[in-house]
Amino acid sequence: xxxxxxxxxxxxxxxxxxxxxxxxxxxxxxxxxxxxxxxxxxxxxxxxxxxxxxxxxxxxxxxxxxxxxxxxxxxxxxxxxxxxxxxxxxxxxxxxxxxxxxxxxxxxxxxxxxxxxxxxxxxxxxxxxxxxxxxxxxxxxxxxxxxxxxxxxxxxxxxxxxxxxxxxxxxxxxxxxxxxxxxxxxxxxxxxxxxxxxxxxxxxxxxxxxxxxxxxxxxxxxxxxxxxxxxxxxxxxxxxxxxxxxxxxxxxxxxxxxxxxxxxxxxxxxxxxxxxxxxxxxxxxxxxxxxxxxxxxxxxxxxxxxxxxxxxxxxxxxxxxxxxxxxxxxxxxxxxxxxxxxxxxxxxxxxxxxxxxxxxxxxxxxxxxxxxxxxxxxxxxxxxxxxxxxxxxxxxxxxxxxxxxxxxxxxxxxxxxxxxx
Amino acid sequence: xxxxxxxxxxxxxxxxxxxxxxxxxxxxxxxxxxxxxxxxxxxxxxxxxxxxxxxxxxxxxxxxxxxxxxxxxxxxxxxxxxxxxxxxxxxxxxxxxxxxxxxxxxxxxxxxxxxxxxxxxxxxxxxxxxxxxxxxxxxxxxxxxxxxxxxxxxxxxxxxxxxxxxxxxxxxxxxxxxxxxxxxxxxxxxxxxxxxxxxxxxxxxxxxxxxxxxxxxxxxxxxxxxxxxxxxxxxxxxxxxxxxxxxxxxxxxxxxxxxxxxxxxxxxxxxxxxxxxxxxxxxxxxxxxxxxxxxxxxxxxxxxxxxxxxxxxxxxxxxxxxxxxxxxxxxxxxxxxxxxxxxxxxxxxxxxxxxxxxxxxxxxxxxxxxxxxxxxxxxxxxxxxxxxxxxxxxxxxxxxxxx
Numbered sequence: 052x053x054x055x056x057x058x059x060x061x062x063x064x065x066x067x068x069x070x071x072x073x074x075x076x077x078x079x080x081x082x083x084x085x086x087x088x089x090x091x092x093x094x095x096x097x098x099x100x101x102x103x104x105x106x107x108x109x110x111x112x113x114x115x116x117x118x119x120x121x122x123x124x125x126x127x128x129x130x131x132x133x134x135x136x137x138x139x140x141x142x143x144x145x146x147x148x149x150x151x152x153x154x155x156x157x158x159x160x161x162x163x164x165x166x167x168x169x170x171x172x173x174x175x176x177x178x179x180x181x182x183x184x185x186x187x188x189x190x191x192x193x194x195x196x197x198x199x200x201x202x203x204x205x206x207x208x209x210x211x212x213x214x215x216x217x218x219x220x221x222x223x224x225x226x227x228x229x230x231x232x233x234x235x236x237x238x239x240x241x242x243x244x245x246x247x248x249x250x251x252x253x254x255x256x257x258x259x260x261x262x263x264x265x266x267x268x269x270x271x272x273x274x275x276x277x278x279x280x281x282x283x284x285x286x287x288x289x290x291x292x293x294x295x296x297x298x299x300x301x302x303x304x305x306x307x308x309x310x311x312x313x314x315x316x317x318x319x320x321x322x323x324x325x326x327x328x329x330x331x332x333x334x335x336x337x338x339x340x341x342x343x344x345x346x347x348x349x350x351x352x353x354x355x356x357x358x359x360x361x362x363x364x365x366x367x368x369x370x371x372x373x374x375x376x377x378x379x380x381x382x383x384x385x386x387x388x389x390x391x392x393x394x395x396x397x398x399x400x401x402x403x404x405x406x407x408x409x410x411x412x413x414x415x416x417x418x419x420x421x422x423x424x425x426x427x428x429x430x431x432x433x434x435x436x437x438x439x440x441x442x443x444x445x446x447x448x449x450x451x452x453x454x455x456x457x458x459x460x461x462x463x464x465x466x467x468x469x470x471x472x
Numbered sequence: 473x474x475x476x477x478x479x480x481x482x483x484x485x486x487x488x489x490x491x492x493x494x495x496x497x498x499x500x501x502x503x504x505x506x507x508x509x510x511x512x513x514x515x516x517x518x519x520x521x522x523x524x525x526x527x528x529x530x531x532x533x534x535x536x537x538x539x540x541x542x543x544x545x546x547x548x549x550x551x552x553x554x555x556x557x558x559x560x561x562x563x564x565x566x567x568x569x570x571x572x573x574x575x576x577x578x579x580x581x582x583x584x585x586x587x588x589x590x591x592x593x594x595x596x597x598x599x600x601x602x603x604x605x606x607x608x609x610x611x612x613x614x615x616x617x618x619x620x621x622x623x624x625x626x627x628x629x630x631x632x633x634x635x636x637x638x639x640x641x642x643x644x645x646x647x648x649x650x651x652x653x654x655x656x657x658x659x660x661x662x663x664x665x666x667x668x669x670x671x672x673x674x675x676x677x678x679x680x681x682x683x684x685x686x687x688x689x690x691x692x693x694x695x696x697x698x699x700x701x702x703x704x705x706x707x708x709x710x711x712x713x714x715x716x717x718x719x720x721x722x723x724x725x726x727x728x729x730x731x732x733x734x735x736x737x738x739x740x741x742x743x744x745x746x747x748x749x750x751x752x753x754x755x756x757x758x759x760x761x762x763x764x765x766x767x768x769x770x771x772x773x774x775x776x777x778x779x780x781x782x783x784x785x786x787x788x789x790x791x792x793x794x795x796x797x798x799x800x801x802x803x804x805x806x807x808x809x810x811x812x813x814x815x816x817x818x819x820x821x822x823x824x825x826x827x828x829x830x831x832x833x834x835x836x837x838x839x840x841x842x843x844x845x846x847x848x849x850x851x852x853x854x855x856x857x858x859x860x861x862x863x864x865x866x867x868x869x870x871x872x873x874x875x
Contacts (some may be wrong), residue, residue, distance in 0.1 A: 061659040061662065062473045064666070077684075085659050094772055102789070105690070106701075116489060118687045135542055158776060187810055191805045192805065192806035195791070196791040200714070200725050201727060201793035202793075204723075204793040204795045206712070207796050207860065208640060210795050210796060212638055212640045213631065217632065217635065218704070218713050220630065220632055220638060220703055220714070222640040231647075234648070235830045235831050237651075239831030241655055242478060242831075243480065243833055244662060248662065250475070254834045256831055257831070259830060265801065266647065268641060268649070270539065271801065272802060272827060273535045273825070275802070277523045277524070282798075285637075287627075287637065287639055289632075301636045301637050301638075301639070309622070355772075387615060388622075390622065391625055391627050391628055392623055392700065393628055394625060395692060396580055396625070397689060401610070402678070404607045405619045406679070408682075418793070419694070421685065424679070426682055427679060428607065428652060429674040429679070430656070430660070430673055430674075
C-alpha cells in the first residue's frame with residue numbers, strides 16, 4: 052500500500068480494545084490515526100455496523116459496508132463473544148495487555164458480565180475505560196434507547212434546524228451526534244492517559260452523547276437564559292432580531308448552492324461594497340444598488356420587501372454564475388462566499404490536493420484502491436494517517452490470539468467451533 | 473481538592489470566534505491554566521455580539537463570548553507595541569502549549585510562528601487551527617464557521633428533499649474542530665512527556681471536519697453516487713421521524729428499528745391492527761407507505777404533549793425524545809442529573825449559566841469556571857505566573873504594553 056506504513060507516532064505505546072457499535076466507532080479510529088494499536092472486537096459473524104449502507108458497488112455484504120470501512124481504518128479485528136465464559140476469560144487476558152477499553156453498550160451491561168470497570172480495574176489498575184452512551188451511565192434517562200436523531204432532539208439543536216414553516220430536520224443523515232460522542236471519547240481518553248503518567252492510575256470515563264450534541268447546540272440554552280426567548284427555526288436564513296427582515300444564507304448558483312451572509316454593521320460595510328462593485332463591474336447593478344449607503348444601512352429600519360429588493364440583485368447575480376466562478380471571484384475580491392461542496396467538489400478540491408490530503412488504501416480483496424481522507428490534523432514530526440484498511444471479520448484472530456496471547460492452534464479451533472470466536 | 477487531570481499544563485491562546493475558545497475552554501475545564509491574549513483597542517467580535525446579560529451592551533456581558541470562554545485568564549496585551557515581544561517571550565517560556573485560530577501564516581507574520589517560539593522554548597507544542605491550514609493555495613483565505621460548514625458539504629445532506637441545503641446551528645463545524653484540536657494537543661503532551669520533544673500541529677479545520685463525511689465521500693469514490701438530502705428518514709427503518717405534538721411549536725422524535733419494537737409501538741398508539749396490515753406489517757411495507765404511516769402517527773402525536781408521547785414510547789423500549797428548546801434543556805432531568813449546566817456568579821454581571829463537558833472522568837472531575845472580563849487577569853498573570861515585579865508591571869501598564 053502506497054505510503055502506508057505505521058510509523059512511530061504520538062500514541063504509539065498504547066493498546067486500545069474497541070467494543071463499540073456505531074455510537075463509538077470513531078473514538079478508536081481517531082486514536083488509531085495517532086498511532087495507537089486499536090483492536091476492534093466483534094461478535095462472531097461480524098459486527099452489526101457491517102450492515103450499514105452505503106455498500107461497495109451497492110452490494111449488501113458485511114465485507115462491503117463503506118460505512119464500516121470509513122470508521123475502522125487502522126484497527127485490527129478479532130471476533131469474540133464476551134457473553135460466554137471462555138470469551139470473558141480471553142477478554143480479560145487482552146485487558147491485561149491493554150491501556151484503554153472503549154465500549155458503547157447499554158449502561159450496566161459490562162457489569163452484568165463481570166467486566167465492569169470495578170472488575171477490570173482489579174485485573175489492570177492502569178486501565179482506562181471509556182463508555183460512550185446516549186445519556187450517560189446513571190440518571191433517570193440512562194436506560195432509554197436513542198438514535199442519532201433522538202440525541203439531536205434532546206440536545207436542542209434539532210429545534211432550530213430547518214425552516215420555520217416546516218418540521219425540525221435531522222442534522223444530516225450521517226450520525227454526527229454519535230461521531231461527536233466518539234470525538235469526546237477520544238480526547239477525554241488522552242486526558243486520562245496523560246494523568247495516568249503521573250498518578251499511575253486508570254479511571255472510568257462516562258461520555259453522554261446528548262451532552263456531546265448539547266455542547267454543539269449554539270446558544271440554544273444561553274439565549275433562552277439571557278433573553279427569555281427561543282430561537283426561531285431557520286438554518287438557511289437569518290431572521291434579523293426585532294425586525295421582519297430575513298437575510299438569506301443559502302443561494303442557488305447555476306450549478307448548485309453557495310453560502311453567503313450579508314454581514315451588517317461595521318464588519319460588513321467594506322465587504323458589501325466590494326460585492327456591489329463586483330455586480331457593477333459585470334453590468335448587474337443599477338443606480339438603486341449603487342446608491343445604497345452601506346455605512347448607514349440598518350436592516351432593522353427596513354421592511355421585508357425593501358430588504359428582499361436588495362437581496363434579489365445578489366440572487367440574480369449568483370444564479371447566473373457557477374460555483375467555481377463565484378469562488379474565484381470571491382477570493383480575488385476578498386468576499387467570504389463559499390460554495391456548498393458536493394462530494395465530488397471535495398474529492399477534486401485543489402487545497403486538499405496541494406496538501407496531499409488523500410490516502411490511497413488498497414482493498415485487495417475487492418480488487419480496488421479507494422481514496423480516504425487521511426488525517427484530522429497534520430503533526431510536524433509524527434504521522435497522523437491511515438496505514439491499514441478496516442479489518443475483515445476475524446482477520447487478526449490468529450495474529451492476536453495465537454502469536455500475541457500464546458493460544459495453541461487446537462485451542463483456537465475449539466473456540467471457533469464453540470462459536471466463541 | 474479533587475485531582476485535575478491537566479494540572480500543570482500551561483496554555484497561551486491567540487484565538488477568536490468559537491473554534492479557538494472552545495478548544496482552550498475544554499483544556500481549562502480539566503485543569504490546564506490558559507491565558508487568552510486579547511486586545512482592548514480591537515475588541516473581539518464575540519464580546520460585541522450579544523445577546524447581553526441584563527440587556528446592557530458591554531464587552532463583559534456578551535453571552536456569545538461568555539458561553540465559550542469559561543475558565544481562561546483574560547490578558548490584554550497590545551501586540552503592536554514595540555515591547556510586546558518582551559512579555560511574549562516570558563509567556564512563551566512559561567507555556568507548554570500555544571493555540572491560535574487565525575488564518576494561515578498570521579502568527580508567522582507577527583513573529584510568533586512555531587520556529588520563532590521554538591527558539592525561546594525548544595519543546596513548545598503549537599497548534600494552529602486555520603480554516604484551510606498553513607500551506608497550499610488557499611492557506612491565507614479567511615473564513616468562519618459558516619463558510620467552513622459549506623466547504624465540508626454538510627448542508628447538502630441536511631434538510632428535506634424539497635428544501636434548500638440547511639446549516640445546522642449556523643456553524644456546526646466550530647464545535648467539531650475543537651474536539652480534534654484537544655485530542656491532538658493532549659496526545660502531543662503525552663508524546664512530549666515520553667520523548668522530551670515538542671510538535672507543531674497544523675490543524676486545518678477543513679481537514680479535521682472532513683473525516684466525519686467519509687461514508688459519503690467513499691460512496692462517491694466507490695459508486696460514483698453523490699448523497700442527497702433525505703429529511704428525517706432513513707433507508708432501513710420506519711417510522712423514523714419528527715412529529716408535531718399538541719402545543720405551539722412542540723415536536724417529538726420516534727425511531728422504530730425492528731419488528732419487536734414495531735409491534736410494541738402499535739400497542740402504544742392503540743393500533744394493534746397495523747401489525748397485521750398489508751400496508752405496515754413488514755419493514756418493506758412501512759418504507760413503501762412511509763408518507764401515510766407518518767401522517768397517521770402524527771394524528772396520534774398531535775393529541776398529546778411531547779412529554780406524554782415520549783414517556784409512552786420510551787417506556788415501550790423504543791427510541792424517542794422531545795425536540796427540546798432552550799427552556800426544555802433547562803428542565804431536562806437527565807442534564808440536571810449530570811450537572812450539565814453551571815450557574816456561576818460573576819462579580820460584575822451577576823449570574824450566567826455555562827454548559828458543562830460531555831465527558832466525566834471518575835477520578836479527575838472537570839470544573840467550569842466563569843469567563844474573564846477584558847484584561848481581568850493582567851496583574852495576576854504578570855506578577856504571579858510570569859514573575860514580573862510589581863514595579864515592572866506598573867511600567868507595562870503605563871507604557872500601554874498591557875492595555
